[in-house]
Amino acid sequence: MARKSLFLSRIIPAIRVLFLFLLISPRPISAGHDYVDALRKCILFFEGQRSGKLPPDQRVRWRRDSALHDGSTSGVDLTGGYYDAGDNVKFGFPMAFTTTLLSWSIIDFGRNMGPELKNAVKAVKWATDYLLKATAAPDVVFVQVGDAYSDHNCWERPEDMDTLRTVYKIDRAHPGSDVAGETAAALAAASIVFRSRDPAYSRLLLSRAVRVFEFADRHRGAYSGSLYHAVCPFYCDVNGYQDELLWGAAWLHKASRRRQYREYIVKNEVVLRAGDTINEFGWDNKHAGINILISKEVLMGKAEYFESFKQNADGFICSILPGISHPQVQYSPGGLIYKAGGSNMQHVTSLSFLLLAYSNYLSHANKVVPCGETSASPALLKTLAKRQVDYILGDNPMRMSYMVGYGARYPQRIHHRASSLPSVAAHPRSIGCKAGSRYFLSPNPNPNVLVGAVVGGPNVSDAFPDSRPLFQQSEPTTYINAPLVGLLAHFSAHS
Template sequence: MALYPVSASSSSTLLILLCFFTSSLLLCNAFQHHHHPRVARHNYRDALTKSILFFEGQRSGRLPSNQRMTWRRDSGLSDGAAMHVDLVGGYYDAGDNVKFGFPMAFTTTMLSWSVIEFGGLMKGELQHAKEAIRWATDYLLKATVHPDTIYVQVGEANQDHACWERPEDMDTPRSVFKIDRNTPGSDVAAETAAALAAASVVFRRSDPTYSKLLVRRAIRVFQFADRYRGAYSNGLRKYVCPFYCSYSGYQDELLWGAAWLHKATRNPTFLSYIQVNGQTLGADDSDNTFGWDNKHVGARILLSKAFLLQRVQSLHDYKGHADNFICSLIPGTPFSQAQYTPGGLLFKMSDSNMQYVTSTSFLLVTYAKYLTSAHKVVNCGGTIITPKRLRVIAKKQVDYLLGDNPLKMSYMVGYGPRYPQRIHHRGSSLPSIAKHPAKIQCSAGFNIMHSQSPNPNILVGAVVGGPDQHDRFPDQRSDFEQSEPSTYTNAPLVGALTYLAHSFGQL
């Protein structure tokens, strides 16, 4: 949906003409005050195109004829066979060859949310974004085909990590791990429900049959998540930890899943569920980290929309909870908690910090959109924070990512003149099948992994973990904390880049 009834450029032109012909001081001031700078330092549209293209480099399964990342080939074609279920497809989460269902579902939810909020502005990229979502949802439908069961992982992570090989050469065990009534996993189940529900909104008009299938499955999966409660990393600890352990518990996912089902179905049952269970599920917890593990902040922002725009009065408190998150980000306010590097980057943790930069930037532009529509602001202990201020903060974070930083380096591969050359990614770092058709054995790839040579295959659009708290980035393949890309880092960036590209007249 568009943010403005007329395009920024046409409204600006109108103001310029009226200002010129009437010499009205009021109109001229209005132009100066509201006019977006039309020249951006960055090509957000180019970055948007690349941020979506990245997902093609992460595909598992049989690749389609329109595959653009051509150095990749088919892989994981027998996935699921160990359990007599078809689990071919989906995404590798990062630089290895395991399919982890928890981050894959979160990635799908965030890609879908990006399209729900900003898809109307995406122009030619909308179709590619939808294809990226569908690649995931087709897989999630396979993973949830049996009632009260979800196949949540394909691949034995420790054995996979003992090899450095292309996904096309995989010979490590493709073990399948599942949750069910006896081994519950409310976190991954409710996140999967959120992903299916959010995607159902994306496809509601373009493919209503598929959309209905997604929402029906989402409801069934959520009921399973809620009825059989427990964290999936309890029963599957030795397989999913420390990779994607559920550190924040499963309460945040139940609230998040219910919020998405409320949005997708408009069924009062889910609103009632949120009203009854919100407090016990941690709606007002003060955690301010949003990512694949903790969904509280995202749920607050999403539910605040229902209050701000649909006037659902019973969700009034979520506006306050969302405001608390915003205030935690603003330096100088009484509630400020966020840390920033000397160069200005939001810094949450040393391992894959950029995922929090992209998710926070998305929430900032999205909440700014809701506040603008409702003519509201955020009050941080007497300091008034406008939607414009939120957009400025988000833009600064995205600009840092794209090259406005002390190293003058883009942290998106393939964007700008200088970007990471040695990312921690097996397929990107080893010669492609086209260049080297012979199999590369499990341990043979480590020579290349530890070398200083640049990756031969450019994983265009990949956003790496990013610099440390002092803005340093060594660009070493072995440094997975800083040099590994991930699907859940890129997914929210798609929405933020769409907004910025649109605001600067690039879309």
């Protein structure tokens, strides 16, 4: 009996590991993917999302200048930046998160980007130039341009916008530690990107990050409390601002190496709930990202005082492994990570980015992740991340690439105003607020191909209707693409 128990204790973990590999092994659907082409298109997408005066080297030629007077009603210049998705509002919270993840992609995987590195850096700078404008005044952060309700009541090109371009801000009396903390993280992360490329600009980004973080920490509160009617339900913070304070401090520590941020993280780890919701990462919830980012220092043997963050990072990994995963994390029959709520692909790309980043950190430290009776090797994490990327690019039951313009079959009717309406070149006359409705409701493919856009994706059963009105599945966002840049860069060099 004892011998049988010993046998079972050894064989069951082995079976679980085999089960994991069977679940995440690539399906024999494609002969392989052109990750270099996908990377180029993934970065190109950001040019289609630009707001403001477009530069001479703009490659998405069907887009034109738009929102050239943003901020004028408040006496400030808030032109530039990105439209977050298929609408014409500039939401500061997801834009800052996009900037942080684009920067992290370059920091960790820029060496694999080849000639696309310069375009990735330009994508970051288009955002940081705007974020510097939005944080120019001390203790003030402009967090949104455009009234979301009037915008969502229309279907019109950004070049034709006649909806309200209301400006929203946080300040001492109306705090927003979440959006300010994320903005500080974005500026700090970007300062690393520009450290050797443009030292003066890098110093400006870092000094602004310091100031914005101090404001976020000193005047605590969620911005959806101060600006509820403007930001909810669109980018309402349901997770609280505590994680953004830790996230901002973590990036400031990485960018500046100042002891004060290390001490801040250690001192506030419990207060700001570093161990909460470990399997979440996105524009609203930074917990898994915090733990992975800080764990790198533990794995390098430089920061034993951050050991608890590594334990949290290991817990995150175990919570999303197929076969052992947390109830909040599902896998579709085709193998796609699925989390309930809108725009699932944002979870797929963000969580996969963390899997790949942690895999690299573990590899350099020659470590594995203990998950109960089994363990997850760096190779296993990388395989799981690659499986998600390959699913996006076409290895799925629909045989469809969810990146527009990549592969033989991809979404044709994405929920995106500029893509779905005739371009200014094709239709020079203005298309009014309600005049665009017929294009929105049309069954025809979008006239402008927004190359590189990754849509919200299929449902939990791997089904995708390719329908413009079903925005949860058909709308692209900048924060879906930002972490995918890093993933594609890695696999383009290590496929």
